[in-house]
Amino acid sequence: MEPEYELLGNTLIVYVPKELDDHIAGKVKVYSEEMMKTDKVKNIIFDFNDTTFMDSSGIGMMMGRYRAVQKRNGFVGVKSVGAPIHRILEISGLYKLVEICE
Numbered sequence: 001m002e003p004e005y006e007l008l009g010n011t012l013i014v015y016v017p018k019e020l021d022d023h024i025a026g027k028v029k030v031y032s033e034e035m036m037k038t039d040k041v042k043n044i045i046f047d048f049n050d051t052t053f054m055d056s057s058g059i060g061m062m063m064g065r066y067r068a069v070q071k072r073n074g075f076v077g078v079k080s081v082g083a084p085i086h087r088i089l090e091i092s093g094l095y096k097l098v099e100i101c102e
Contacts, residue, residue, distance in 0.1 A: 003028055007035070010042040010074075016051045020058035029061050033068070042074035045101050049080035059092045066097045077101035 001017035003024055012035055014028055035041040044065050066076045077099040081089065089095050 003031075005031060005035075007040060010040065012041045012044045013047055014044060015047045015049070016054075018050055018052055020051055020054040020061075022055070022057040025057040025061035029064060032065055036068060036072075042069065042072045043077065044069055044074070045077040045079060046098075047079050048082065048085045052082065052084050054085055054088050059088070059094065062094055063097070075099050 001019075003017055004015040006013040006015070012032060014032070016028075017024060032041065032044060046062065062076065069076055076097065078089065079101045081100075089098070
């Protein structure tokens with residue numbers, strides 16, 4: 001399953017599929033970078049409603065998106081985080097960098 005995207009104003013919402021692995025993380029990185037080149041995106045929100053698995057490439061991709069939007073005075077947010085992803089975000093320290101958007 002592929003990630004889906006929605007642009008609301010200057011916020012890109014990424015609907016993360018069931019698994020956020022190296023393949024999907026790469027696609028999200030490329031797409032978000034292309035959208036940022038057009039100056040349409042300032043913030044990124046990851047919707048984890050359907051996600052049950054994320055590996056280190058997902059963590060790295062999110063950290064990279066954080067650095068990219070920080071240069072624009074934007075933010076990275078997460079929403080609909082289930083227990084498995086919550087634990088990963090907690091252990092990795094990503095909750096210190098991202099906003100919870102519910």
